[in-house]
Amino acid sequence: xxxxxxxxxxxxxxxxxxxxxxxxxxxxxxxxxxxxxxxxxxxxxxxxxxxxxxxxxxxxxxxxxxxxxxxxxxxxxxxxxxxxxxxxxxxxxxxxxxxxxxxxxxxxxxxxxxxxxxxxxxxxxxxxxxxxxxx
Numbered sequence: 001x002x003x004x005x006x007x008x009x010x011x012x013x014x015x016x017x018x019x020x021x022x023x024x025x026x027x028x029x030x031x032x033x034x035x036x037x038x039x040x041x042x043x044x045x046x047x048x049x050x051x052x053x054x055x056x057x058x059x060x061x062x063x064x065x066x067x068x069x070x071x072x073x074x075x076x077x078x079x080x081x082x083x084x085x086x087x088x089x090x091x092x093x094x095x096x097x098x099x100x101x102x103x104x105x106x107x108x109x110x111x112x113x114x115x116x117x118x119x120x121x122x123x124x125x126x127x128x129x130x131x132x133x134x135x
Contacts, residue, residue: 016037020032032054035052036049039078045077046078047075048092048107074094074122075095076092078092086112090109091107092107093106109123
């Protein structure tokens with residue numbers, strides 16, 4: 001992910017990448033969850049997309065490394081953006097399917113500028129997706 005197209009003068013941010021959610025699905029037998037995300041924003045607004053996928057079967061079984069189950073999709077409009085010291089905070093409303101499903105769901109996406117290893121956190125008002133490490 002290149003979460004570093006931030007220009008403090010023009011206040012523009014953009015990025016995309018693949019992530020893994022820390023703790024996966026949670027619970028006693030957590031399953032990994034990977035996400036593909038993309039975002040762009042400036043002072044006038046922007047857009048955010050996040051698709052979360054889980055394995056087709058539980059760990060240890062054949063195909064457990066095949067991530068094809070759509071467990072959450074967030075598509076939203078960025079309505080505000082703050083950039084400070086290499087960190088961008090995007091806020092807006094989204095349509096969420098799967099986990100935390102709803103219309104006009106508020107979200108906050110925080111990302112630190114950088115490439116692989118960058119930290120990003122997505123919070124939707126219906127649940128906390130979690131902190132992710134960008135690859």
